[in-house]
Amino acid sequence: MRTLIRDCNIASPGFEVKHGSILFKDNIIYSILTPGESLPDADLTINANGLTAIPGMIDIHCHGRNNCDFTDGDVEGVNTIGINKLKEGVTMMLPTTLTQSEEALSAAFDSIAHYNGKGVKMPGVHLEGPFINPSEVGAQNPSFVRMPDINLVQKLNDIYPIHKVSFAPELPGGDSFVTDLLAMGIVPSAAHSAAKYAEFKRCYAKGLRNLTHFCNQMTPLHHREIGLVGAGLLHTNVFAEMICDTLHSSPNMIKLAFKVKGVDHMILITDAMRAAGMPDGEYDLGGLPVMVSGGAARLRENAALAGSVLRMNVALKNVVEITGLPLSEAVRAGALNAAHSLGYKNIGRIETGFTADVALIDDNFIVHNTFVDGEMRYSLD
Ligand SMILES: [Zn+2]
Structure with a gap:
């Protein structure tokens, strides 16, 4: 053909x-x-x-769309997300799970394994949590937070391949967890973390090269303790996912990140929750009520940002407008860098x-x- x-x-x-x-x-x-x-x-x-x-865009961090969430464990929901992501110019995504019980995660993996494949490609799962720092849960449900556990990763990976695990590197066993994940061919990424720079460096020495939703739910840059934000800016070889909706990071922070790191290690993501592609209203995120209005999704309880309703084509538009990069450079952050971060050569x-x-x-x-x-x-x- x-x-x-x-x-x-x-x-x-x-x-x-x-x-x-x-x-x-x-x-x-x-x-x-x-x-x-x-x-x-x-x-x-x-x-x-x-x-x-x-190039068809790659969204490596997306929880849902059109009122469906991968963690619902519903095959029809997976099919709905897969077909609707095409509207964003996305051709591949990593379905991303929320911090949930082992049973709920198993059900989510099972539903993804039964995806009809008619929309975007979903070659593997991004497991976000449950191995995160209780002090940096953000909109993840604190009830299901647990310590790094490679056995759980293996069990879920047997149901459907895992491509990326987001976890807090400072948790006990964080550095050996990096080694174990890499041995399985899975990309480790720091997320929902209170790691000091030295804790990041311990995992960096083992091969950690990714930061999940850069700047959000991670140690900020302080001039005596540069934290994970400082680590991302300092180590230009570390891939940084970024939610470029101008709410999760201000336009100036987006500009700063692209300027300091260069475009080659920036990865656009949506981190979208189920309200993406839906009208404003009340939605659920992993059992937590969320209000969506004016392009922002916030927990009802404390108004913390609760994922986004961003679409990849809008993220790309924002980055072109904010950074002034030519489209042929900005598209690296929409597809090629994500492919590189996952080890894909011809995408x-x-x-x-x-x-x-x-x-x-x-x-x-x-x-x-x-x-x-x-x-x-x-x-x-
Ligand atoms: Zn997150």
Whole structure:
């Protein structure tokens, strides 16, 4: 199956072309054509009419959408999230679980294992908690917090593969937990943590290279104790997820992070909860009531931010507007860096030989089409 997208502007890391064309052969990008080159035959030709093609985005931290949450343990909910994420130009995501009981997590993994695969790809789970610091729970349910436990990770991994575990590195056994996760091929990431810089360094020495929702629920930068925020800024080789909705971090903090770290280790995430794609109102997050209004989701109890209602295409728009980066650079944070952080080699670029995961967006970052493995799975009209 050969699919041709003609007349699109291409914005891929380190590469831009106006009015080019992209040819997919099955699930692979087969060739990129510049203006003037004769167009090849294809089984399906789509005229992009000047829309911009970007690498399909990868959301490695997302709990839900359209009133569904992965931790509901409901297969229909997983299918609903998978199909609706396409509207954001997302082609791959890591379904992300909340700090919950072992039973609830097992049920969530089981539902993800039965995903119908019709929307975005979900190759593995991001296990957020339950191994977090009780003093930094944020909107995670404190009732289910526990110490790092590789046996629980193994049990869940047997149900469906885990790609990433977010945990507090300062907890007892934190550094050996990093070693154990890496041995299983799982990416360890610091989250919901009161770690001092020295505690981070202990885990860094074992291979920790990721920070979950950078700046949120982690030790802030102080000039005598730089904490995890300081660690992320200092170690430019550490990947930092960031919720770029301008609420979880101010525009100036987003600008600072991109400026100091450079674009190569910044990863856009939504951290979206079930109210993403839904009207304002009251929702549930892991058993905690949440009020959603004006683009913010907050716990009813204390008004703490409780995940986001952000969409990836909006995150990308925000970053372009805030940092002034050209789109062809900003898209690194939307796809390629996430792929690198997880060890994927051929995802995140519009380049010959890469996986045919592509989104077509307009000048307002509205997604018109999303292609997963070369197949058009979403169309705005
Ligand atoms: Zn979190």
